[in-house]
Amino acid sequence: MTTPLNFSSDYTFGAHPAVLKALMDTNELRTPGYGTDDLCEKARSAIREACACRDAEVHFFSGGTQANATVITAALRHDQGVLSADTGHVNLHEAGSIEAGGHKVLTVPHENGKLTAAAVQAFLTAFYADENHAHMVCPGMVYISQPTEYGTLYSLKELRALSAVCKAYGLPLYLDGARLAYALGSRENDVTLPDIAACCDAFYIGGTKCGALFGEAVVLVNKALFPRFFTVVKQRGALLAKGRVLGVQFSALFTDGLYESIGKTAVAAADGLRKLFREKGYPLFMENPTNQVFVVFPDEKIKTLRPEVSFGFWEKYDDAHTVVRFAADWATDQAMLDALRELL
Numbered sequence: 001m002t003t004p005l006n007f008s009s010d011y012t013f014g015a016h017p018a019v020l021k022a023l024m025d026t027n028e029l030r031t032p033g034y035g036t037d038d039l040c041e042k043a044r045s046a047i048r049e050a051c052a053c054r055d056a057e058v059h060f061f062s063g064g065t066q067a068n069a070t071v072i073t074a075a076l077r078h079d080q081g082v083l084s085a086d087t088g089h090v091n092l093h094e095a096g097s098i099e100a101g102g103h104k105v106l107t108v109p110h111e112n113g114k115l116t117a118a119a120v121q122a123f124l125t126a127f128y129a130d131e132n133h134a135h136m137v138c139p140g141m142v143y144i145s146q147p148t149e150y151g152t153l154y155s156l157k158e159l160r161a162l163s164a165v166c167k168a169y170g171l172p173l174y175l176d177g178a179r180l181a182y183a184l185g186s187r188e189n190d191v192t193l194p195d196i197a198a199c200c201d202a203f204y205i206g207g208t209k210c211g212a213l214f215g216e217a218v219v220l221v222n223k224a225l226f227p228r229f230f231t232v233v234k235q236r237g238a239l240l241a242k243g244r245v246l247g248v249q250f251s252a253l254f255t256d257g258l259y260e261s262i263g264k265t266a267v268a269a270a271d272g273l274r275k276l277f278r279e280k281g282y283p284l285f286m287e288n289p290t291n292q293v294f295v296v297f298p299d300e301k302i303k304t305l306r307p308e309v310s311f312g313f314w315e316k317y318d319d320a321h322t323v324v325r326f327a328a329d330w331a332t333d334q335a336m337l338d339a340l341r342e343l344l
Contacts, residue, residue, distance in 0.1 A: 005339055007273075007326040008310040009209070010179065010291060015249070016211035016262060016330055022252035023213070023245065033241045035060055040247030046254040047205065047217055052194035057220040059233060060246035064089075064178045066238045067204050067216045069097040072141060074232045075172050075202070075225055076103050080140025082174075083120060085110035087149045089176060104137045112286070113148030117161035124169055142166050145176035146191065147183045151288035156190045163199035172225050175203035179291065181210035185263020188289040197221050207249055211262040211330050215246040262330040266291040269328035272337045280344045285314070285323045293326045308343055 006012045014020070031037035044058040061067040068090055072082050081104035084091050090098050091105045098105050108119045120142060127133050144162065147153055154162075166173040175196055183189050196203050201222035207215040220226050233239045240246060253259040270291045277284060277295045285294035296317050297305075302324065305311075312325040 005308060005336055005343075006310040007328070007332075007336075007340075008312050010182075010266065010327045010329040011209045012310075013329055013331045015213040016252075016258070018255070018258055019212055019249050019252045022248050026244070026248050029244075031244045033243060034239055035243030035247060037244045037247065039244045039251065043217070043247040043250040043254065046251060047219065050193050050254055051197040051219060053197040053219070053221055055223070056197065057223050057226075057229065059218045059220070059229065060240070060243060060250070061204070061216045061218060061233075061238055062214055062240055062246070063208060064176065064204070064206060064216055065094045065097050066236070067218050068094065068143075068176060069101055070233055070236045070238050071174060071202055071204070071218060071226075072098055072103060072143070073101045073236065074229055075174070076140045077138075078102065079138050081106045081137040082141040082143050083108060083115070083123065083139050083171075084143045085113065085115040085148070087113050088115070088143060089145055089149060089178070090143055092149070105143075106137065106139055110148075113150030113152045114154060114158065115142070115144050115162065117158070117165045120162065120165050124165070139169075139171065141172045141174055143174050143176065145178065146196070147179050147186075147288070147290045147292075150286060150294070151182075151290040151292035152286075153183055153186060153189055153289060154191060156195055159191055159195065159199045166201075172201040172222065173199065175200045177204050178206040178216070179209050180204075180206050181259050181263035182266055182291040183263070184260045185265070185267050186289045187267075201225055205250075205259075207246075207253060209329070210259065211253060212249040215249050217246075217250050263291075265330050266328045266332060269332035269337070270326075272334070273326050273328060273340075276337060276341055276344070280341075282344075285317070291328045293328070294323055295326065296321050297324055305343060309340065 083106045086107040087110045205217040273293045283296045314323040314325045
């Protein structure tokens, strides 16, 4: 069911007009398949330049779960698992895709949605101090997301500290960037794409939630950790025959600063939502500087709003209140905020 006001997620709207135009402009071209075309190569070049990483491999996927499962599976041995915050997307909201691929998600308590270097160090120290660790799943990779599930951000200092711990133990650091545009577009962010490339062995740049119809761009910085990755992509059913459809979209997103601009627009809209909820007396569940807004509503208010507004369930707050999520995107405008104000 659709509602007039949809804040349920940041992938509910269509493509940004510039992305849609790029798709239309290239629609009648005949190109090779599986991402081997010139359009995809143009997108790869733009991404490598933006990341200041000329030697990186760039692979296009149709969705984030697909990208995460493929990258993590490709990096791990059969006896290894991936470390994640207990709130991490691969742990909670990917339907056990990592476990279905034969690997365990090893969880560590989060701090504001983040996996800290100290927590990772403590986990690894305890693991190798356990005389029975040969009988246990070995940590073989560290997974984080920017922004986190709570919309919070890793600072450059925090990211470098995590990277240092990973390097000390020889663990690849992988960053899920499903909403990366909203991190890059936040006023509180101090982490750039080149910083991510310098700290991480692999990461992906989200398109589905950031202005594309669909698609994610996986960037493999440390290519030696992912041998025959193209073949693994094929094995996982993640290789799109009409790969140029993905490349065209990322070319558009990485032209004239569109990707970061989309993020700034959505973050500004989310700030408007926060202001509105405060004005109406609804407390925020937590503060964050990106495009997701978590607010505490009375359960009775949720019932009256549901027919007119879409938003996401997050968790129960108490017997009479629930934490819900409102997500802004590039198309969230003042008219939507004004309409929500009237309903509240």
